Amino acid sequence: MPISARESLNKLDREVISCKKCLDLVEAGKRPVPGKGASKANIMIVSTFPLINKLEDKNASSGLNNQNELLVKIFERTGLSLVRDTYITHLIKCPPIKPEKKMGGSPAKKTKPLKKHIDNCILYLTREISIITPHIIVSLGLDVSNILLEKYFSIEKKYRDIEKIHMKIFENPSFKLVPFFDPQDVITSKTVSEEKFLKDFESLSKFLKMV
Numbered sequence: 001m002p003i004s005a006r007e008s009l010n011k012l013d014r015e016v017i018s019c020k021k022c023l024d025l026v027e028a029g030k031r032p033v034p035g036k037g038a039s040k041a042n043i044m045i046v047s048t049f050p051l052i053n054k055l056e057d058k059n060a061s062s063g064l065n066n067q068n069e070l071l072v073k074i075f076e077r078t079g080l081s082l083v084r085d086t087y088i089t090h091l092i093k094c095p096p097i098k099p100e101k102k103m104g105g106s107p108a109k110k111t112k113p114l115k116k117h118i119d120n121c122i123l124y125l126t127r128e129i130s131i132i133t134p135h136i137i138v139s140l141g142l143d144v145s146n147i148l149l150e151k152y153f154s155i156e157k158k159y160r161d162i163e164k165i166h167m168k169i170f171e172n173p174s175f176k177l178v179p180f181f182d183p184q185d186v187i188t189s190k191t192v193s194e195e196k197f198l199k200d201f202e203s204l205s206k207f208l209k210m211v
Helices: 005-017 023-027 057-062 066-078 115-132 142-153 183-187 194-210
Strands: 043-047 086-090 136-140 176-180
Touching: 005 115, 043 115, 043 142, 066 183, 066 194, 086 115, 115 142, 136 142, 136 194, 142 176, 176 194, 183 194
Parallel strands: 043 086, 043 136, 136 176
Antiparallel strands: none
16 A cells, blocks of 8 residues: 655655764764655745754754744745645755854854765655655755756756846746745845745745646
């Protein structure tokens, strides 16, 4: 008897939580964070990796973090639901090893995904897509957008400006990919207003109702 999508995701979650492929992340005490949401979601939201604050680091498997507070506002405003139609996940399942601040207190550069972490983790995302079969995948930020475009659309060109592909629809036989701004553009750098970020998701929700 075939197992359900929820059972398949539960099995995958257990594999993710017990994963020790990236020894540098294991040695740094990083814990993998599985995806969270509807097992047959119309929308899958993919960020680069989970951002866990100090209070949440001991319980990273909860799947929620600071940037998800912004996503909660999105759900309230658009009517999207983690129970009904939306799934949140990460390209790389472990929080990154944060670079140390430079001498003098200047802020560290934004952490970028490493190839070895991508290579070790991409299969988990592929399996999530296969189980959930979303209509639309929203890639949050330039890094994850470039990686998904290369992996699932064979687009090797590396875009250097998220504005060039923001809310542009890429389509393959299985799903549509729509790049969005990174939540950290709203929360940290404040280069994008929260209102614009929310309006983008409102537009996506309206588009989903038409397809």
